Amino acid sequence: xxxxxxxxxxxxxxxxxxxxxxxxxxxxxxxxxxxxxxxxxxxxxxxxxxxxxxxxxxxxxxxxxxxxxxxxxxxxxxxxxxxxxxxxxxxxxxxxxxxxxxxxxxxxxxxxxxx
Amino acid sequence: xxxxxxxxxxxxxxxxxxxxxxxxxxxxxxxxxxxxxxxxxxxxxxxxxxxxxxxxxxxxxxxxxxxxxxxxxxxxxxxxxxxxxxxxxxxxxxxxxxxxxxxxxxxxx
Numbered sequence: 706x707x708x709x710x711x712x713x714x715x716x717x718x719x720x721x722x723x724x725x726x727x728x729x730x731x732x733x734x735x736x737x738x739x740x741x742x743x744x745x746x747x748x749x750x751x752x753x754x755x756x757x758x759x760x761x762x763x764x765x766x767x768x769x770x771x772x773x774x775x776x777x778x779x780x781x782x783x784x785x786x787x788x789x790x791x792x793x794x795x796x797x798x799x800x801x802x803x804x805x806x807x808x809x810x811x812x813x814x815x816x817x818x819x820x
Numbered sequence: 821x822x823x824x825x826x827x828x829x830x831x832x833x834x835x836x837x838x839x840x841x842x843x844x845x846x847x848x849x850x851x852x853x854x855x856x857x858x859x860x861x862x863x864x865x866x867x868x869x870x871x872x873x874x875x876x877x878x879x880x881x882x883x884x885x886x887x888x889x890x891x892x893x894x895x896x897x898x899x900x901x902x903x904x905x906x907x908x909x910x911x912x913x914x915x916x917x918x919x920x921x922x923x924x925x926x927x928x929x
Contacts, residue, residue: 740918749906749920749921749922749923750855750863750906750908750920750923751920752917752918752919752920755917755918763917765917799862799863803918805851805868805869806853806865806868806869806908807853807855807863807865807908807918808865808868808874810862810863810864811862812861812862813862
């Protein structure tokens with residue numbers, strides 16, 4: 706059974722950093738396109754970043770230069786390192802597998818950026 | 821970047837058919853995917869590649885895509901179908917690889 710479990714969210718001050726994790730089971734992270742999608746409170750879905758099976762990455766303009774996607778193949782886990790956080794980064798962050806579409810999603814982890 | 825436009829809300833009586841549209845420039849040339857999201861839950865794929873259903877999704881959910889509009893139709897609507905629905909396409913530009921519509925709140929009267 707495919708499962709994605711995020712962790713690492715919490716309250717952080719503006720300008721701070723946080724690292725999110727997404728532990729996968731039932732499939733191999735490194736063989737797939739893995740993405741991060743977020744949802745601000747009461748708002749819609751926003752794609753943020755992808756790491757391809759070849760290890761290359763891409764980012765949305767809104768997070769480019771501040772967020773870094775990576776994976777640990779030995780742990781079958783996806784990460785999102787978030788630096789220089791802003792109030793507008795407050796959201797639920799989901800990891801999702803992309804296989805032609807976003808077919809599996811984690812349950813999400815809440816990040817709140819506030820002083 | 822590619823823009824997808826959805827109505828903010830759609831209301832339908834139980835047993836009727838709900839139609840949720842997703843507009844975009846020549847969207848008919850793209851593959852459209854639809855997600856259902858209930859409060860406090862992660863999105864769930866309900867239609868992919870315009871009109872295919874993942875296993876476990878009822879046949880009541882169907883999709884179509886032509887010209888500048890894609891449509892998700894839910895027939896014989898049930899109270900449990902009340903949710904937000906999002907369309908999604910490949911955006912193509914390097915900084916907006918995947919694009920979501922703004923979402924439509926389906927209310928079952």
